[in-house]
Amino acid sequence: MAHFEEGTTLDRFLLETMRAHPGATGQLVTLLKQVALAGKLVSARVQRAGLAGMLGAAGGMNIQGEFVQKLDIYANETFKRALEHAGVCCMIVSEEEDGIVAIPEAFEVGEYCFSMDPLDGSSNIDTNASIGTIFAVHRRCTDGRDGTAADVLRRGRELVCAGYIVYGAGTVLVLSTGEGVHGFTLDPSVGEFFLSHRDLRLSGPTRAYSCNEAYAAQWDPRLQAWLASLKAPALGWSARYIGSLVGDFHRNLVKGGVFLYPPTPKAPKGKLRMLYEAQPLAFLAEAAGGAASDGTAPILDKVPATLHERTPLYIGNADAVAEIVAALRDGAPSRA
Numbered sequence: 123m124a125h126f127e128e129g130t131t132l133d134r135f136l137l138e139t140m141r142a143h144p145g146a147t148g149q150l151v152t153l154l155k156q157v158a159l160a161g162k163l164v165s166a167r168v169q170r171a172g173l174a175g176m177l178g179a180a181g182g183m184n185i186q187g188e189f190v191q192k193l194d195i196y197a198n199e200t201f202k203r204a205l206e207h208a209g210v211c212c213m214i215v216s217e218e219e220d221g222i223v224a225i226p227e228a229f230e231v232g233e234y235c236f237s238m239d240p241l242d243g244s245s246n247i248d249t250n251a252s253i254g255t256i257f258a259v260h261r262r263c264t265d266g267r268d269g270t271a272a273d274v275l276r277r278g279r280e281l282v283c284a285g286y287i288v289y290g291a292g293t294v295l296v297l298s299t300g301e302g303v304h305g306f307t308l309d310p311s312v313g314e315f316f317l318s319h320r321d322l323r324l325s326g327p328t329r330a331y332s333c334n335e336a337y338a339a340q341w342d343p344r345l346q347a348w349l350a351s352l353k354a355p356a357l358g359w360s361a362r363y364i365g366s367l368v369g370d371f372h373r374n375l376v377k378g379g380v381f382l383y384p385p386t387p388k389a390p391k392g393k394l395r396m397l398y399e400a401q402p403l404a405f406l407a408e409a410a411g412g413a414a415s416d417g418t419a420p421i422l423d424k425v426p427a428t429l430h431e432r433t434p435l436y437i438g439n440a441d442a443v444a445e446i447v448a449a450l451r452d453g454a455p456s457r458a
């Protein structure tokens with residue numbers, strides 16, 4: 123990959139990365155520029171949410187049975203509008219939409235399928251905690267005008283790109299096309315994303331775990347034993363949990379850590395969704411040298427059966443994910 127100094131704009135990064143791929147048509151660059159535009163619009167609205175009466179529930183319930191916040195609706199519409207007219211997508215899947223969103227007849231379709239959680243962590247909106255947009259991009263594998271479920275119900279290894287935009291103290295877009303993971307921070311004074319986190323890595327051991335421990339008594343006893351084994355003072359582990367997947371994942375990507383959302387009797391398949399949460403973050407984790415598992419198999423090897431399928435998720439530094447998988451298989455390690 124070409125050498126990019128800090129301060130490179132996202133546009134320059136995308137154009138120069140495209141030039142490194144002679145067969146590139148420019149459609150993916152256009153798609154990601156539209157994602158960046160939508161991210162800027164959502165960021166501006168999130169920053170003003172407290173003032174603009176955008177906090178609080180909008181009243182509806184989405185397919186997940188969750189109370190939909192007004193910003194969820196705004197984010198969903200903004201990303202759909204930014205992508206549907208650009209001639210680069212043949213379908214859109216969203217956490218906020220029951221079924222596939224087709225590209226309106228008035229617009230050309232393109233070769234990409236865009237899956238998103240438009241505003242993950244939205245239950246945290248009125249606490250000013252980090253929230254974000256998570257997205258996954260497949261190249262279509264079907265013919266015809268409109269994309270179908272078959273275009274996205276595939277192994278995550280077939281993704282061409284994945285990323286997220288975290289709306290926190292700053293707005294950071296993190297993405298990968300498989301060759302490294304890079305972060306771009308928005309300078310709202312000029313409306314540009316600048317390269318700020320080149321080649322983020324999840325390598326080496328970690329001593330930070332991230333989970334909702336209130337549910338721990340409901341987990342597999344072997345996982346409970348693994349968690350308990352971390353708490354010997356000499357081991358120096360710490361706990362960090364925001365309750366917003368994109369915020370928890372971003373902290374772990376920048377500082378190291380392992381995130382767990384295990385199944386419980388109430389959520390036997392876990393809470394998080396394969397298509398637009400687990401798969402894109404697993405794509406990023408592996409591209410950064412980390413790992414992501416459902417407890418038995420790599421997330422990227424699984425094929426979702428439905429658009430909104432859920433999965434258990436263990437993701438972050440590879441050594442910690444491997445320990446969790448081993449504990450669920452063989453029981454917790456003895457840390458003599």
Ligand code: P6P
Nearest residue numbers: 242243244245334365366367368
């Ligand atoms: P819990 C937010 O509602 C979310 O979908 C993810 O962003 C987050 O990781 C998870 O749920 C938090 O779930 O059960 O800990 O509140």
